[in-house]
Amino acid sequence: MASDKQLTREEFDVLAEKFGISGDPAYIDELFSQVRGVFIGAQAIREIDVTNVETDMAFMPRVN
Amino acid sequence: MDTLEICYMSAGDLSKLVQSKEISPVEIIDAHLSRIDATEPVLNSFITLLADESRAAARQAERDIQAGRYKGPLHGIPVGLKDLYNTGGVRTTSGSKIFDNFIPTEDCNVAARFQQAGAILLGKLNMHQFAYGPTGENPDYGHMHNPWNPDMVTGGSSGGSGSATAAGQCTITTGSDTGGSIRIPAALCGIVGLKPTYGLVSRHGLTPLSWSMDHPGPMVRTVEDAAITMKIIAGYDPKDVASAKVDIPDYTSALTGDVRGLRIGMPKEYFDAPLDPQVRKAVQDAVSLLESMGAEVREVSFPMFDQSQAISSIILMAEATAYHRDLLEKDGHQLYEPVRQRLEAGLFISAADYLRAQQARALFDREMRRLLDDVDLLAGPTEPITAPELLAPRVLAGEQEIGVVGALTQYTRPYNINGFPAISVPCGFSDAGLPIGLQLAGRPFDELTVLRAAHAYEQATDWHNRRPPL
Numbered sequence: 001m002a003s004d005k006q007l008t009r010e011e012f013d014v015l016a017e018k019f020g021i022s023g024d025p026a027y028i029d030e031l032f033s034q035v036r037g038v039f040i041g042a043q044a045i046r047e048i049d050v051t052n053v054e055t056d057m058a059f060m061p062r063v064n
Numbered sequence: 065m066d067t068l069e070i071c072y073m074s075a076g077d078l079s080k081l082v083q084s085k086e087i088s089p090v091e092i093i094d095a096h097l098s099r100i101d102a103t104e105p106v107l108n109s110f111i112t113l114l115a116d117e118s119r120a121a122a123r124q125a126e127r128d129i130q131a132g133r134y135k136g137p138l139h140g141i142p143v144g145l146k147d148l149y150n151t152g153g154v155r156t157t158s159g160s161k162i163f164d165n166f167i168p169t170e171d172c173n174v175a176a177r178f179q180q181a182g183a184i185l186l187g188k189l190n191m192h193q194f195a196y197g198p199t200g201e202n203p204d205y206g207h208m209h210n211p212w213n214p215d216m217v218t219g220g221s222s223g224g225s226g227s228a229t230a231a232g233q234c235t236i237t238t239g240s241d242t243g244g245s246i247r248i249p250a251a252l253c254g255i256v257g258l259k260p261t262y263g264l265v266s267r268h269g270l271t272p273l274s275w276s277m278d279h280p281g282p283m284v285r286t287v288e289d290a291a292i293t294m295k296i297i298a299g300y301d302p303k304d305v306a307s308a309k310v311d312i313p314d315y316t317s318a319l320t321g322d323v324r325g326l327r328i329g330m331p332k333e334y335f336d337a338p339l340d341p342q343v344r345k346a347v348q349d350a351v352s353l354l355e356s357m358g359a360e361v362r363e364v365s366f367p368m369f370d371q372s373q374a375i376s377s378i379i380l381m382a383e384a385t386a387y388h389r390d391l392l393e394k395d396g397h398q399l400y401e402p403v404r405q406r407l408e409a410g411l412f413i414s415a416a417d418y419l420r421a422q423q424a425r426a427l428f429d430r431e432m433r434r435l436l437d438d439v440d441l442l443a444g445p446t447e448p449i450t451a452p453e454l455l456a457p458r459v460l461a462g463e464q465e466i467g468v469v470g471a472l473t474q475y476t477r478p479y480n481i482n483g484f485p486a487i488s489v490p491c492g493f494s495d496a497g498l499p500i501g502l503q504l505a506g507r508p509f510d511e512l513t514v515l516r517a518a519h520a521y522e523q524a525t526d527w528h529n530r531r532p533p534l
Contacts, residue, residue, distance in 0.1 A: 015412060016408075019408070019411045019412075020393065021408050021411075027401065027405070030405060031405050031408055031409060034405055034406070034409040035409050035412045037377075037409075038377070038378070038381065038409050038410075038412055038413060039412075040374075041373070041374035041377050041378055042374075042378060042413065042414075042417040042420070042421075044371060044374040045371070045374050045375060045378060045417065045420050045421050045424050046417075046420060048371060048423075048424045048427065050420065050423035050424060050426075050427060053423045053424075053426050053427055054423070054426070055419060055422035055423050055425070055426055056422070056425075056426055056429075
């Protein structure tokens, strides 16, 4: 999963196997590039100060 | 009346002729089917064309109108729906051969509203597979082509809606907008696209991409047609958990042509981002025109704009993968490779990172609301570039070469994060003859102000009257 440190190719390959991902080398290379982008994006979000910010509720109990 | 003139008339103008019985719905549908015959080999806007069904519906509409049963401004008007809007008895593919034979048993809320209003469904429109891409690529049903230059993308994901509307194949089309999928093809094809406030138009019966960011809305050639369409398709739907219980105004009442006193903010960060100089000039000229018409224009600052791509990407990818996970496991090999890659990349997002992005989203919402305490609208480019070449992975935006996906969603995603209404209206053409869009965004559920400004600008210019060379 996305973490503070950069994802290595070896770590990606382990996770990809756990997720059941397969494909030819070019496909997997491109996926690795995209996943690194995801990690960079997640890191950028972690740098935003969200102290005391609660997410809007995705679930609201219905009255009836 | 000349066939081409019928195809390029607005719904507002056509409806007057229909009501006064100066033109028949049969004549309108025949004209559009001829136009589709002539242009579809180039554009590939449709996945399913309903020629016989629409002719039959037109004959029924003609009988009803002749008998005094006129239903209102969309009676007899040709409509095309993006092919992720469920239509009872008509296949709905979501742009994938996996669903080539899927025939819903009932209409989605929007399709039902069009039906009740007497609109005539011409067909189901091509789209980026599962709406997961901003260019209009689709290997299963063929890529979409821009009417202004078929070598260029339509934009997506509602690409068939963009090309069909711009080329006069349909009077009204619909799109769905999760990261810009209404506004992107609207800008690149030179039409009007309105992403309404989240919850204003029901998502029930649409294939989701990202539950919290999906917005159905109209794609049309005039702002008046956007207002007319919104009156029909907006409204509370108990089958959509996010549907808003708000009064639906007569949106056409906002179309006064008057922008005096309207406060328009131009976020300086929009103009610090990679931006084609021709687009920059067209947008600045457009805002200057609004200022000359009496609007108050000021520069504002929206620092969180820089985080909008990261926030929306994490949320969108996590939600899209959650929705499509079973499909990915079962039929992943049948997906368009870039779509499959995006869905698989979403598997790597942790719950903690998704929720952190939702926290950042709440901050983003607060910051933009504060901005809209001081101004009524935010203005900027819809796109930093004009339509890029089909399948190009990267594009030049000003002096920077950037990825096409990032470029096309650069200015649209912020309003998917917070769900505020945003419209793209034509504001010029590049030297290469490709359309440029001005984006105007407003406060939640204040479509009236968004439409008011867009309409006033449109009526002061003639960009919307230009036609692609087809």
